[in-house]
Amino acid sequence: MVGHRWSQASHELKTFLSRNHVPYQWLELERDDEARRLADLAGAGVTDLPLVIVPDAEPLRAPSTLTLAEALGLRTRAEQPLYDLCIVGAGPAGLAAAVYAASEGLRAVVVEKEAPGGQAGQSASIQNYLGFPKGLSGADLARRATAQASRFGAEMLLARDVVGIETRGPVRAVRFAGSDDIEARAVLISSGVSYRRLQGPGLEELAGRGVFYGSSAGEAVQCQGDDVYVVGAANSAGQAALNFARYAKRVVMLVRGARLEDSMSMYLVAQIQATDNIEVRLGASVVAARGTEHLEAISIATGAGSLEEASTNWLFVYIGAQPRTDWLGDAVVRDGHGFIVTGNDLLASSNLRAWPLARTPYALESSVPGVFAAGDVRLDSMKRVASAVGEGAMTVYLVHRYLASM
Ligand SMILES: Cc1cc2nc3c(=O)[nH]c(=O)nc-3n(C[C@H](O)[C@H](O)[C@H](O)COP(=O)(O)OP(=O)(O)OC[C@H]3O[C@@H](n4cnc5c(N)ncnc54)[C@H](O)[C@@H]3O)c2cc1C
Structure with missing residues (x-):
């Protein structure tokens, strides 16, 4: 990859590659003769940067992560017309749900915008996760969990940004940026949280550049x-x-x-x-x-x-975790901060109107029957790897009950 040292676009692509364990070489135009030689050879202007040179293909000019993922042969499209469970977000909650769903015979697909592992994947050493007395790195946890989910047959789509959810009779549809979507009989929202932006002169302008x-x-x-x-x-x-x-x-x-x-x-x-x-x-x-x-x-x-x-x-x-739920709009009930309301919390008088069925909602079910939430994105969650994993696994038990009740 050839680009400028302090470019936000280069930073995003480098993060995408390293978090998805794709080896690459980074050449900086400011410091490297080879970088300038490659850019000249490709006739790359300012708007073409970063330039990504992949084997046996034309150089990619300022590609999106989706274009880059496709050029690298990573899976970005669903293979089946209908799944039992579609999981939005491959952090610990989503990955645990994928492992348990696939291992128990559900057709499961996980959609991830950035890289498997979520926030935990960014941790240098997780020391409080059960069974790892010396700690383990987030990258290791993510790699192991992804391999485990694939071994059981869960599908993993990368570089796909989910932008909405729809109810189509008994089916739930998860929409992507663009026109594509995935249909499933149940959905798990495990899109986690991200950090609040600092406010003040210069801070937004320099985001990604220091x-x-x-x-x-x-x-x-x-x-x-x-x-x-x-x-x-x-x-x-x-x-x-x-x-x-x-x-x-x-x-x-x-x-x-x-x-x-x-x-x-x-x-x-x-x-x-x-x-x-x-x-x-x-x-x-x-x-x-x-x-x-x-x-x-x-x-x-x-x-x-x-x-x-x-x-x-x-x-x-690293301040003020904010749920990544803007993409849901009014589709499911959220609290004032955007966290998804589930289970008994839906029975509070202010939320009760949104629940459409005679039965009470299952513990991790949202205001839309068959749409569940697990991990940091859920109101009152513990914000730890172990609790996200536990909720992801528990969702599968609830999905079985939901499917049996239909
Ligand atoms: C640096 C760091 C260190 C930490 N260390 C520890 C620790 O030592 N011990 C501990 O217990 N906890 C730790 N935590 C907290 C822990 O990582 C989180 O509680 C846990 O990752 C939550 O898991 P999750 O699956 O709910 O969500 P997340 O890990 O936030 O994963 C959500 C995933 O959803 C994806 N996503 C979001 N929106 C969309 C969308 N629209 N379309 C597609 N995909 C989407 C995201 O890209 C992300 O991969 C740490 C967190 C950080 C940031």
Whole structure:
């Protein structure tokens, strides 16, 4: 792949390839003669970048992830006209549902926009998942779960963005960007959460060019010898700080609250305190970013009311999980923050009108019979790998009951 170092499009494609375990070589136009030679050879102008050169095909010019996935021979289209279960999102909840559904004889398909593993796939080391006393990396968990789901016969479609859901009599249809869709007798929404964007001058403009939301473990190596700033105080921020500390000269954690222990597991707090090149700054938040081509400096507001500027090329943000449910519109009942309401919570008076059947909803069922929600996207979920996996597996039991009741 040939492109500019600080390009958002290059960053997205590199993330897509590495998270889907596709080996690639990255050549930077700013630093590499070979990059310039290849770009000239392909006659690539500014709008053609990043340029992706794949074996035995024309170079891809600024491709979408879907075009790239198709060129690489990854599966992007459904093979069957009707499935028993369509799973939206291949994080731990979706992958667990795929394993249990396929292993119990349901025709299952998983649709994933980015890469299997979801948020967990970005973790350098998950240390609290049952059965792995020394921890395991998110990439490893994702790879193993994907292999397990495929072995049982679940289909996995990649680089497909689900944009809507429809009821067609007893069938549910999951719509993709474009005109395509998939029909299934039941649907699981396991689209998880993403991080809230920081507000302030320069922050949006520099997103993907030094300001990053979440990060995959593999990105830490790019920060070799640099100063890295991490915003947030939950376990995800703590893990990221520890991972960056292996490569960066210094990692500064900016925490709005007064204590790390209020929101982070004690085992992570202890590891952070024992790491020499991590500095924790309490009562601090980022209010602005500055840079021309890429991030050069951030402004930090401190509890004392003062403002200070810090030079850095790297800001990683892990705050305020927001459910990835905008694509659902009014199709299912969500709470004020967008989390999907399921089971008994649908029987609260404000939601009761939306439930159409005489029977009560199953535990993880949404306001549309046969459409379930599991993992972080569900109202009142625990936001952990183990609970997402548990809910994904439990959904399959409920889908069996739902199909039997029809
Ligand atoms: C860096 C990091 C470290 C963490 N460490 C730990 C830990 O050590 N222990 C722990 O228990 N928890 C940890 N967590 C939390 C844990 O990863 C989550 O609770 C868990 O991944 C939730 O799983 P999920 O399947 O519900 O959703 P997600 O993991 O969020 O997966 C959702 C998937 O759905 C896909 N998707 C979303 N919208 C669409 C759409 N419209 N179309 C198609 N696909 C879509 C996404 O691309 C994503 O792959 C960590 C989280 C992060 C970010």
